[in-house]
Amino acid sequence: MIKHHPDDNLLVEFSAGTLAFAQSIAVSSHLHFCHHCRRRAERLNSIGANLMxxxxxxxxxxDLLDQVFSKLDQPIKTEAAAPTGHSKMPKVIDKLLAQQGQPRWQFLTPSLDMARLQTGQKEFEVALHRIKAGGSVAEHDHRGTEITLVLDGSFSDETGIYHEGDFLLREAGQVHRPLASRDAPCICLSVVAAPVRMTGKFTRLLNPFLSFRPQ
Ligand SMILES: [Zn+2]
Incomplete structure (x- = not known):
């Protein structure tokens, strides 16, 4: 049961096409899981169409009409099988992974791996994070907004328990320490708008995590 959804502002921006592509990936992935928000987005789209x-x-x-018709005549490319190995993965994630090959998991700590996603958006860091069953992530805070979307499994932190499809937006300065559930690993999508600063004693261990976030 999904309990955490994007707010109205984000969904309006997504629907209007004005949301940054990196953040749209997270909203689109949430819609993959959330029937309720798909309906909200459809309503917003029809309002947008009426405004148009x-x-x-x-x-x-x-020749615009001819161009459109010629595009319609082109064969549709069939997409490769889900490169993440998770057939339930949102299409947008599988598409990004298909463009860059298999996810390149990078070891960060014994509990945490990360695979960056290339989006061409310099202001955002987009990555998959995989926390081992029962594993935890070093305590950290954010100097910009971070969107986290649970793709598989669940994790908890000081503010609650988050399950598949849950969408979390954290503002700068919110310190937290995610912990995967004991029975299964957790895979999350994260979209970070600004560098993250580690505050715990494991900061040194996470240097690779910080190296791509210049201070
Ligand atoms: Zn939702």
């Missing part, structure tokens, strides 16, 4: 109807017409090139 009230807009002034814009001139387009003479």
């Amino acid at each position: 109807n009230d807009c002034d017409a814009v001139a387009v090139s003479d």
